Amino acid sequence: MHAVKTKKRINLSAVTTAALFVLLILAGLFSGRAGKENTDRPRQDELSADGGGEAAAEETKARVIDPDKPMVALTFDDGPCGEYSPLILDCLEKNNAVATFFEIGCNVAKYPEIDKRAAELGCEIGSHSYYHNVLPGQSQEDIAEDQRLCKEVFENAIGTDPVLIRPPQGSVVKSILNQYEQIFVGWSVDTEDWLYQNVDRTVNKVQQAGNLDGQVILMHSIYQESAQAAEILVPWLIEQGYQLVTVSELFYYHYGITPEKHYYYAYDYFISDGALMLS
Numbered sequence: 001m002h003a004v005k006t007k008k009r010i011n012l013s014a015v016t017t018a019a020l021f022v023l024l025i026l027a028g029l030f031s032g033r034a035g036k037e038n039t040d041r042p043r044q045d046e047l048s049a050d051g052g053g054e055a056a057a058e059e060t061k062a063r064v065i066d067p068d069k070p071m072v073a074l075t076f077d078d079g080p081c082g083e084y085s086p087l088i089l090d091c092l093e094k095n096n097a098v099a100t101f102f103e104i105g106c107n108v109a110k111y112p113e114i115d116k117r118a119a120e121l122g123c124e125i126g127s128h129s130y131y132h133n134v135l136p137g138q139s140q141e142d143i144a145e146d147q148r149l150c151k152e153v154f155e156n157a158i159g160t161d162p163v164l165i166r167p168p169q170g171s172v173v174k175s176i177l178n179q180y181e182q183i184f185v186g187w188s189v190d191t192e193d194w195l196y197q198n199v200d201r202t203v204n205k206v207q208q209a210g211n212l213d214g215q216v217i218l219m220h221s222i223y224q225e226s227a228q229a230a231e232i233l234v235p236w237l238i239e240q241g242y243q244l245v246t247v248s249e250l251f252y253y254h255y256g257i258t259p260e261k262h263y264y265y266a267y268d269y270f271i272s273d274g275a276l277m278l279s
């Protein structure tokens with residue numbers, strides 16, 4: 001089940017080298033223009049503001065994941081939400097960070113552009129079913145219909161059916177796992193943001209959770225307090241030395257695996273650092 005970890009530094013974006021090259025040329029041009037008084041390199045925002053352009057923007061976006069350094073996956077369920085998802089995306093973009101959004105299909109139908117933007121920012125989009133009905137107890141026909149509806153809206157929004165699914169309420173049984181081609185993913189740190197809808201409480205849950213390396217944090221994108229908590233937590237996690245990665249990146253870079261379908265990667269898996277697996 002557990003492949004050997006390949007520990008090497010991997011550049012996420014093929015454009016980085018090219019972008020860096022262009023950036024260096026631009027930097028040369030700009031410092032030449034500025035004259036001898038100002039030999040400082042222009043900052044990214046100066047380049048952009050001056051029409052320095054896409055190369056600078058690409059350079060800002062490029063993320064490099066170091067498998068030897070701590071990493072954590074922030075996940076947001078139940079969106080997309082017209083009001084708060086954009087705030088979470090603004091926060092992630094500002095901090096050059098990513099998260100995974102487990103979206104409800106019928107919300108994706110309403111706000112496809114939000115998930116399109118999230119995907120463009122490097123975030124991962126997972127499914128959270130079409131109607132958010134709990135899966136156990138559903139007939140094969142109901143599940144097939146849910147899958148059909150999801151495929152349609154996700155393909156419309158982001159061009160593909162998600163690889164990951166988080167079951168509503170985290171609840172699934174083996175017979176249902178077998179009906180999906182997707183990989184089931186739970187969480188290991190529950191902020192209970194949906195329960196209390198309190199910024200401080202949500203922030204404290206994460207800040208007091210101990211070592212977050214390899215963990216999956218559960219939040220929701222449909223509450224203002226959750227978006228506000230994210231605005232505190234994203235820079236805090238980065239300050240603590242964590243790389244914010246998507247769930248698929250966490251599997252690949254931290255756990256060194258390609259997750260398998262018909263399994264549920266949930267609390268036990270993440271808490272045991274990949275040693276325990278429920279199926």
Ligand SMILES: [Zn+2]
Pocket residue numbers: 077078128132168169
């Ligand atoms: Zn949910």
